[in-house]
Amino acid sequence: MVIRNAAILASQRCNLRREERRRKQQAVTKQDRRLGVAARPGVFDPQRCAIDPLHRHGANLTLRFVLWVTTAVFLRKHRTLGAVIKLHHLERSRSHRVLWLLEELGVPYEIVEYKRNHETLLAPASLTKVHPLGKSPVITDADTTVAESGAIIEYLAEHHGGANLVPAVGTAEHQRCRYFMHYAEGSLMPPLLIKLISSKIRSAKVPFFAKPITAKVADNLSASLVTGALIKHTAFLESELAQRQWMCGDHMTIADVQMSYPLEALASRSDAGTAMPNIVRVLNAMRARPAYQRAIERGGPIMID
C-alpha cells in the first residue's frame, strides 16, 4: 500500500515537472515569434539557451562549422603552418649552414640524417629520392623542395621570418650580401674542394709502387689549382673583412651563414701560409653564436677530417 502511494506521488510529481517545462517552452516560443528568433535557426540566444539545450546545441554546431571552415582556409593559405620543415642533413657537410640558420630563425624543423660512405665520402642513394642530384643540404617545406645552400638560405629568410638578415635593397650592404651569397660556392669552394680531393689522393691506400705516382698527382693538383688560388682568396677576404665587423657590414646577414662553411674549410685546410686575423675574427664571431653551437650539437661536426 505504502509502495503504491509512493509510486502515485512520484508519477504526479513527474507530470507536474513535465507540465512546468511545457509551459516555459510555450512562453519562450511565443517570445521568439515576437522577436523573430524562431525564423532564424542557428542564431544563438542566451536567454532561450538557458531553458532549451537543443538551441545551445544548434548554435554550437554552427560555431564549430564556421571555426572549422576558417581554420581550413587559413591552413591552406599558410601551408607551412601545418607542416614542419625537414632538413635532409648529410653528416659533416654544407648542411650545417642551413641548420645554423634554422636555429637563428627559431622555426620548428626536423632533421633527416644521412651518413657518408666511408670510402667514397658520397651521400647515400636514398638522398636522390628527395632531389635528383642527391646532395645535401636540401629541405622540404610542405610540398616545396629546395636544394642548393644559397637558394635554401634565401628561401628560409624570405618565408620564415629572416627579413632582418637581409640588408635593404639598394644599399652597399645588399650588394655585398648578394656578392658573397654567390662567391661562397662559385669561387671560394672549388679550390677548397680540390684541396680536399688532393689530400685524399695523397693518403689513398695504393700498392707501394704506385705511391710516388699518386703523391705526384696530388702535388700537381695542389700546385696548379689550389695554393695560388687560396693565397689570392685569403688576401681578398682579409682586405674586405678588415673594413667591417661581418661579411657585409655591422650586422650578421645571410651572407655570413653562406660564407660560414668555406671560412671553416679555409681555416682548417689552408696551408697558404698567409696570416688571416680578420677571417679568424669573423669566424670566431660566428662560432660564438648560441644558434651556431646548437647547430653543431644537433648536426654534429662541420668538416670532413
Ligand SMILES: N[C@@H](CCC(=O)N[C@@H](CS)C(=O)NCC(=O)O)C(=O)O
Ligand atoms: N653547391 C651545393 C653543393 C652541395 C654538395 O656538394 N654537398 C655535398 C656535401 S658538402 C654532398 O652532398 N656530397 C655528397 C655527394 O656528392 O654524394 C650547395 O651549396 O648546396
